[in-house]
Amino acid sequence: MTEPTFAQTGADLLVQSLLSQGVDTCFANPGTSEMHMVAALDRHPGVRSILALFEGVATGAADGYARMSGKPAATLLHLGPGLANGIANLHNARKAATPVLNIVGDHATHHLEYDAPLTSDLDGLARTVSHWLGRALSADEVAARTAEAVAATRGGPGRIATLVMPADAAWSAPSPGAVAAPAPRVAAEQPVDEDRIRAAAALLRRHGAAGMLMLGGATLNAEGIRLAAAIARSLQCRMAGQSSNSRMQRGPGIPRVARVPYPIDQALAFMQGVRALVRIGAPTPVAFFAYPGKPSMLVEDGCEVLDPVPEGTHPLAALKALAAFLDVDESDAPDQPRQRPERPQGALAxxxxxxxxxxxxxxxxxxxxxxxxxxxxxxxxxxxxxxxxxxxxxxxxxxxxxxxxxxxxxxxxxxxxxxxxxxxxxxxxxxxxxxxxxxxxxxxxxxxxxxxxxxxxxxxxxxxxxxxxxxxxxxxxxxxxxxxxxxxxxxxxxxxxxxxxxxxxxxxxxxxxxxxxxxxxxxxxxx
Amino acid sequence: MTEPTFAQTGADLLVQSLLSQGVDTCFANPGTSEMHMVAALDRHPGVRSILALFEGVATGAADGYARMSGKPAATLLHLGPGLANGIANLHNARKAATPVLNIVGDHATHHLEYDAPLTSDLDGLARTVSHWLGRALSADEVAARTAEAVAATRGGPGRIATLVMPADAAWSAPSPGAVAAPAPRVAAEQPVDEDRIRAAAALLRRHGAAGMLMLGGATLNAEGIRLAAAIARSLQCRMAGQSSNSRMQRGPGIPRVARVPYPIDQALAFMQGVRALVRIGAPTPVAFFAYPGKPSMLVEDGCEVLDPVPEGTHPLAALKALAAFLDVDESDAPDQPRQRPERPQGALAxxxxxxxxxxxxxxxxxxxxxxxxxxxxxxxxxxxxxxxxxxxxxxxxxxxxxxxxxxxxxxxxxxxxxxxxxxxxxxxxxxxxxxxxxxxxxxxxxxxxxxxxxxxxxxxxxxxxxxxxxxxxxxxxxxxxxxxxxxxxxxxxxxxxxxxxxxxxxxxxxxxxxxxxxxxxxxxxxx
Incomplete structure (x- = not known):
C-alpha cells in the first residue's frame, strides 16, 4: 500500500498514482496545458522526466523502454496535435504489443467549447491507436483514471492506454482526503488449455518436416527459444520466428531462429511446403504489402493453422506446457556454440x-x-x-x-x-x-x-x-x-x-x- | 474541357484528374503502396513532385503553397502512419482555412483483412482533420473521387480533403473508355446579406470608439485592409486583426493592422472597452489557452458581436459591401508611408x-x-x-x-x-x-x-x-x-x-x- 500523501493538485495525484502503479519514467514533450504536470513531476522526483524534442521520439522511446524493462513508461504530450505527432510510433508499439501509457494534456474543460487554435478531435485521434481511452474530468477523478489506464496497458501482452488530462483537472485541488491510487493487485493468469496443447502436438507430429512451430511475442527469450528448438527436434518439424519481433534474446546456447523474410518472393519460398502451422504468440504470417498477382497469406492453401494460446494465457506458459506434454526440456535443444566472424576488410556491402x-x-x-x-x-x-x-x-x-x-x-x-x-x-x-x-x-x-x-x-x-x-x-x-x-x-x-x-x-x-x-x-x- | 486520354492505370487517371482540376504540385513521401502513383507522376510531368523526408514537411508545405498560390497542392502519403505524421500540420492548415488535398495510399482492398503491419485505422485518422474523406474502391472510381476531393478543398474558405487510394485501384487498368475527370465548373458565390451589412454599420456607428472591426481570412489583402481602415476612420471605430492570420499583405500604402496579442493579460487589455465587435472572416477572439481564474472569451461581457458574412459569402465581398454602404473607398484609408528603421547595433534582443x-x-x-x-x-x-x-x-x-x-x-x-x-x-x-x-x-x-x-x-x-x-x-x-x-x-x-x-x-x-x-x-x- 502507498501511504496517503497530501496532494496539492490533480497533477500531484497523477504523478503519485503513476508511482504507486509502478510507472517511474516519463518521456515528455510538454506545452502550456501540461505546465502543472511538469510542476508535479518536479515535486515528485521518483518519476524521471526525459525531454524529447518531438513527440514521435517520446512515444518511440516509451516503446523501447517497455520492451526492455517489461513495464510501461508514460509519455506526456500536448493536446491533439502533440498526440498526432506520436501516433506513428504508437502504431509500431501497438503492433509490437508494447505497453505504453500516454498522458495527453488538454484544454481546461470549460475552454473546449471556444474552439481555440489547439482544439482538435483529440479523442478521435487517440481512439485510432489506443486500446483504452479515458479522461479525468476533475482532480478527484485523477487517481482512479490513472490506475485504470496503467492497468489497461497490462491487459493482454501489452496495450496502449491514453489518459486525457484537462488542464483544470491538473491545476485544481482535489477534495480533502483525496489520495493516490492504491498499488494494483496482480491479475491471475489464465491456465493453459491442455486440449489445445495436445492438438498442437498431434498436428505437428502428423506433419513432421512439413510442420512449423512459429514463435512470437514473449516466447522469444532464451528459455522459450530453447524449448521450441527442443520441441522441433523432438517432432522433426521446423521452428521459425516472425519477420519482425518485439525482442529476441540471442547468443551462445540459444538456437538460431529463422525469420520469415520480408521480400514477398523469399517469404513465399520460406513458407512453401508448410502444411501445418502451430503459432505461439504470433499471428499467421501475411505479406507485408499486397503485390499484383501475389497472395496476401504466406501459408499455402490447405495449410492447417492452430493457435494453442487462449486469450489471457501467457504464450510462454503454453510453450512450456507443450514441451512438458512432449516430455522435452531446454537441455534437449541443439547446441549453439559461441561463434564470431573474422573482422572483414574491403568495401562496405x-x-x-x-x-x-x-x-x-x-x-x-x-x-x-x-x-x-x-x-x-x-x-x-x-x-x-x-x-x-x-x-x-x-x-x-x-x-x-x-x-x-x-x-x-x-x-x-x-x-x-x-x-x-x-x-x-x-x-x-x-x-x-x-x-x-x-x-x-x-x-x-x-x-x-x-x-x-x-x-x-x-x-x-x-x-x-x-x-x-x-x-x-x-x-x-x-x-x-x-x-x-x-x-x-x-x-x-x-x-x-x-x-x-x-x-x-x-x-x-x-x-x-x-x-x-x-x-x-x-x-x-x-x- | 480536358481531352480524353488513354489511361494505363487508375494511378494515371488520378494524376490526369489532378491536372484537369488544376492541381499541379505534389509534396510526396511515398512508400510501397504508392509506387504506381509515383510511376504515374513520372508519366505525367505536368504535376511537379517534390520529395519530403517527413510527412509533416509535405503537409506543411502544401499549406504554405496554397496560402500563396490560392490553390491546393496535393500531398502523397503512405498509409495511416504516414498520414498521422502529417496531421499536426494539417491541423494548422485546417485552422488557417487552407485548401489541401491529401492522397493517402492504402493496402490493396483485398489485403486489408489480413491486418498486415501497416494496417491501421486510416479512416479514423483522416476523419479527425478532413472536411471530406473518400476512397477510390477501383480504378474506375478514381476520376470521379479525385474531382470530388478537389472540389471539397474549395468549399468554403479552404478545406482539407483526403482521398484514400488503395494500391489495387492505383495499379489496375480502368475499364475501356475511362477518362480523367472533366474540368470543374466554378460555383457561383453567394450574394452578400444587405440586411446584415446595414446592421453592422449601425452597430459600429452607435458605439464609435468602443466599436471594433475585426478582420480575418481573405480580407487581409491590400484592398481589404484599406477598405477596413477607411470604414474605421469614417465610423471612428477601431480596426484589428486576429492574433494569427493565414496571410496578410503589408507595406507602404497599407494601413497597420493591430493584432490581438497572444499573452492572456495583454489580450484582455487589448479588448478592454470594446462594446461592439463586427468580425469579417474572423471568429470571435478567444484565449489561446485557459488559465486559472481568467476568462476564455476575450470580449467583455455584454459586448455585442455581429458576423455579417453568411456561409458561402466571400468575406472580402462583405467588406466591400460595408464600405459601399458607408460610401467610402480605398482612397479614404489613412496613408501609410514607407518607413524603414535604422540598422541596429549591439546585442541581439x-x-x-x-x-x-x-x-x-x-x-x-x-x-x-x-x-x-x-x-x-x-x-x-x-x-x-x-x-x-x-x-x-x-x-x-x-x-x-x-x-x-x-x-x-x-x-x-x-x-x-x-x-x-x-x-x-x-x-x-x-x-x-x-x-x-x-x-x-x-x-x-x-x-x-x-x-x-x-x-x-x-x-x-x-x-x-x-x-x-x-x-x-x-x-x-x-x-x-x-x-x-x-x-x-x-x-x-x-x-x-x-x-x-x-x-x-x-x-x-x-x-x-x-x-x-x-x-x-x-x-x-x-x-
Whole structure:
C-alpha cells in the first residue's frame, strides 16, 4: 500500500498514482496545458522526466523502454496535435504489443467549447491507436483514471492506454482526503488449455518436416527459444520466428531462429511446403504489402493453422506446457556454440557490414534493427551467437522507430550498450532522438546506412511491376541532391560522429564507440 | 474541357484528374503502396513532385503553397502512419482555412483483412482533420473521387480533403473508355446579406470608439485592409486583426493592422472597452489557452458581436459591401508611408532582432513567422511599411509549421524571397524541410532564434501559477545540455549556414542570404 500523501493538485495525484502503479519514467514533450504536470513531476522526483524534442521520439522511446524493462513508461504530450505527432510510433508499439501509457494534456474543460487554435478531435485521434481511452474530468477523478489506464496497458501482452488530462483537472485541488491510487493487485493468469496443447502436438507430429512451430511475442527469450528448438527436434518439424519481433534474446546456447523474410518472393519460398502451422504468440504470417498477382497469406492453401494460446494465457506458459506434454526440456535443444566472424576488410556491402557488426558486438548489447535494406538479414544471421544480446525489430512498419526505441532501451538498461542500425531514409523521421541521447548520456551507438536512397522502394518498384523509373520517380526514391551529412546532423544534436567508408573503418569506429561512454554516430557511407 | 486520354492505370487517371482540376504540385513521401502513383507522376510531368523526408514537411508545405498560390497542392502519403505524421500540420492548415488535398495510399482492398503491419485505422485518422474523406474502391472510381476531393478543398474558405487510394485501384487498368475527370465548373458565390451589412454599420456607428472591426481570412489583402481602415476612420471605430492570420499583405500604402496579442493579460487589455465587435472572416477572439481564474472569451461581457458574412459569402465581398454602404473607398484609408528603421547595433534582443529584420527586408518578401517568443510582435510592427511583403502566421498552434510552410510558399512564389523566423524549439519538429529547400533551390532565408529554451513555456509557467521551477521542470523547459548547433544541422541537410551573435552580424547575414540564390540558415544566438 502507498501511504496517503497530501496532494496539492490533480497533477500531484497523477504523478503519485503513476508511482504507486509502478510507472517511474516519463518521456515528455510538454506545452502550456501540461505546465502543472511538469510542476508535479518536479515535486515528485521518483518519476524521471526525459525531454524529447518531438513527440514521435517520446512515444518511440516509451516503446523501447517497455520492451526492455517489461513495464510501461508514460509519455506526456500536448493536446491533439502533440498526440498526432506520436501516433506513428504508437502504431509500431501497438503492433509490437508494447505497453505504453500516454498522458495527453488538454484544454481546461470549460475552454473546449471556444474552439481555440489547439482544439482538435483529440479523442478521435487517440481512439485510432489506443486500446483504452479515458479522461479525468476533475482532480478527484485523477487517481482512479490513472490506475485504470496503467492497468489497461497490462491487459493482454501489452496495450496502449491514453489518459486525457484537462488542464483544470491538473491545476485544481482535489477534495480533502483525496489520495493516490492504491498499488494494483496482480491479475491471475489464465491456465493453459491442455486440449489445445495436445492438438498442437498431434498436428505437428502428423506433419513432421512439413510442420512449423512459429514463435512470437514473449516466447522469444532464451528459455522459450530453447524449448521450441527442443520441441522441433523432438517432432522433426521446423521452428521459425516472425519477420519482425518485439525482442529476441540471442547468443551462445540459444538456437538460431529463422525469420520469415520480408521480400514477398523469399517469404513465399520460406513458407512453401508448410502444411501445418502451430503459432505461439504470433499471428499467421501475411505479406507485408499486397503485390499484383501475389497472395496476401504466406501459408499455402490447405495449410492447417492452430493457435494453442487462449486469450489471457501467457504464450510462454503454453510453450512450456507443450514441451512438458512432449516430455522435452531446454537441455534437449541443439547446441549453439559461441561463434564470431573474422573482422572483414574491403568495401562496405551487405555482407561486410554484417561481419563488421558481428565481429565487434559487445556482450549484452541491445540491437535495434531499422536497417531497412542494407544487411537486413545478413547482420541478424552473422550475430546469431557472437555473445549474449537482444534483437529488436519494428513490427508496425512505420519507419522512424529506430532512434527513439534505441533511446528508450538505453534508459531502461543503462548498463548495456545499445546499437541502433538505421537506414538514412528512416533516420530522418525522428533524428531529434539524437539530442536526447546526448542529454541523457545514453550509451547508444548509431550506425547510419548512408545509401542516399529509399533503397527498399527501389526493390518494391520492381516487385510492383511499375515499369521503368524516369527522372521524377528516381527523384522520389533517392535522397541525393544534396547528400545528407549525418556527421554534421549528429554533431548539431550534440552527438559525436564520424564517417567510414570501408569495413575496417567501420570495425574501428564501432570499437571506439563501445569504449566511449555516451552516444556516438557512425555514418557508413555506401556506394 | 480536358481531352480524353488513354489511361494505363487508375494511378494515371488520378494524376490526369489532378491536372484537369488544376492541381499541379505534389509534396510526396511515398512508400510501397504508392509506387504506381509515383510511376504515374513520372508519366505525367505536368504535376511537379517534390520529395519530403517527413510527412509533416509535405503537409506543411502544401499549406504554405496554397496560402500563396490560392490553390491546393496535393500531398502523397503512405498509409495511416504516414498520414498521422502529417496531421499536426494539417491541423494548422485546417485552422488557417487552407485548401489541401491529401492522397493517402492504402493496402490493396483485398489485403486489408489480413491486418498486415501497416494496417491501421486510416479512416479514423483522416476523419479527425478532413472536411471530406473518400476512397477510390477501383480504378474506375478514381476520376470521379479525385474531382470530388478537389472540389471539397474549395468549399468554403479552404478545406482539407483526403482521398484514400488503395494500391489495387492505383495499379489496375480502368475499364475501356475511362477518362480523367472533366474540368470543374466554378460555383457561383453567394450574394452578400444587405440586411446584415446595414446592421453592422449601425452597430459600429452607435458605439464609435468602443466599436471594433475585426478582420480575418481573405480580407487581409491590400484592398481589404484599406477598405477596413477607411470604414474605421469614417465610423471612428477601431480596426484589428486576429492574433494569427493565414496571410496578410503589408507595406507602404497599407494601413497597420493591430493584432490581438497572444499573452492572456495583454489580450484582455487589448479588448478592454470594446462594446461592439463586427468580425469579417474572423471568429470571435478567444484565449489561446485557459488559465486559472481568467476568462476564455476575450470580449467583455455584454459586448455585442455581429458576423455579417453568411456561409458561402466571400468575406472580402462583405467588406466591400460595408464600405459601399458607408460610401467610402480605398482612397479614404489613412496613408501609410514607407518607413524603414535604422540598422541596429549591439546585442541581439527582441527589439534589435526586429530592427535587423526590418532594416534589411527585401521588397516582396514572404515572412513566415514562427518566432514563438523572440520579437513576436516587435518584428511584425517594425516591418509594417518597409516595403511590400506578406506576413504568414500559424493559426493552429501546433509548432513545427514554419519551415514547411516557408518551403511551400517558396515553391508557389519562386521569384520572391521567403524569410522564415523560427524558434529553435519549433525548428526541431520539422527540420527535414531544410533538405527539400536545398534540393529545390528555394530562396528561403531561415532565422533560428537560438535561445536553447522553450521560452514561451517559461512565460506560461508563470501565467499558470505553477510555482517555483525546480531542476526537473527547468530541464523540461530548456534545450541546453547540449546546446543544439543549428549551423551543423543545416549543413547536414545541405543548407549553408552561419551563426551571428549581434545585431550588425544579423543584418550582414540577412543581406548576404538575400543576395545568394538558394536557402541559407542564420542562427541568431541569443543569451
Amino acid at each position: 551487405h555482407q561486410t557490414v554484417a561481419e563488421a557488426i558481428a565481429s565487434t558486438l559487445p556482450d549484452h548489447a541491445i540491437v535495434v534493427d531499422e536497417a531497412v535494406t542494407t544487411g537486413r538479414l545478413q547482420t541478424y544471421e552473422a550475430c546469431v551467437a557472437v555473445g549474449p544480446h537482444d534483437w529488436i525489430n519494428n513490427m508496425g512498419g512505420s519507419i522512424g522507430y529506430g532512434l527513439p526505441v534505441a533511446l528508450g532501451a538505453s534508459i531502461a538498461c543503462p548498463e548495456r550498450r545499445v546499437l541502433a542500425l538505421v537506414g538514412d531514409g528512416s533516420a530522418f523521421y525522428t533524428s531529434q532522438a539524437l539530442w536526447t541521447m546526448a542529454r541523457e548520456g545514453c550509451d547508444v551507438t548509431v550506425v547510419i546506412y548512408a545509401n542516399r536512397s529509399y533503397a527498399i522502394l527501389q526493390g518494391e518498384w520492381k516487385n510492383m511491376g511499375a515499369g521503368e523509373a524516369g527522372r521524377s520517380a528516381r527523384d522520389l526514391l533517392r535522397l541525393d541532391r544534396p547528400d545528407p551529412d549525418w556527421v554534421a546532423i549528429a554533431r548539431g544534436h550534440g552527438v559525436p560522429a564520424l564517417r567510414v567508408d570501408d569495413a575496417e573503418g567501420l570495425c574501428t569506429a564501432l570499437e571506439r564507440s563501445y569504449a566511449t561512454s555516451g552516444p556516438m554516430l557512425i555514418e557508413a557511407w555506401l556506394d | 527582441h527589439q534589435t532582432v526586429a530592427e535587423a529584420i526590418a532594416s534589411t527586408l527585401p521588397d516582396h518578401a514572404i515572412v513566415v513567422d514562427e518566432a514563438v517568443t523572440t520579437g513576436r510582435l516587435q518584428t511584425y510592427e517594425a516591418c509594417v511599411a518597409v516595403g511590400p511583403h506578406d506576413w504568414i502566421n500559424n493559426m493552429g498552434g501546433s509548432i513545427g509549421y514554419g519551415l514547411p510552410v516557408a518551403l511551400g510558399a517558396s515553391i508557389a512564389c519562386p521569384e520572391r524571397r521567403v524569410l522564415a523566423l523560427v524558434g529553435d524549439g519549433s525548428a526541431f519538429y520539422t527540420s527535414q524541410a531544410l533538405w527539400t529547400m536545398a534540393r529545390e533551390g528555394c530562396d528561403v532565408t531561415v532565422v533560428i532564434y537560438a535561445n536553447r529554451s522553450y521560452a514561451i513555456l517559461q512565460g506560461e509557467w508563470k501565467n499558470m501559477g505553477a510555482g517555483e521551477a525546480g531542476r526537473s521542470a527547468r530541464d523540461l523547459l530548456r534545450l541546453d545540455r547540449p546546446d543544439p548547433d543549428w549551423v551543423a544541422i543545416a549543413r547536414g541537410h545541405g543548407v549553408p549556414a552561419l551563426r551571428v551573435d549581434d545585431a550588425e552580424g544579423l543584418c550582414t547575414a540577412l543581406e548576404r542570404s538575400y543576395a545568394t540564390s538558394g536557402p541559407m540558415l542564420i542562427e541568431a544566438w541569443l543569451d
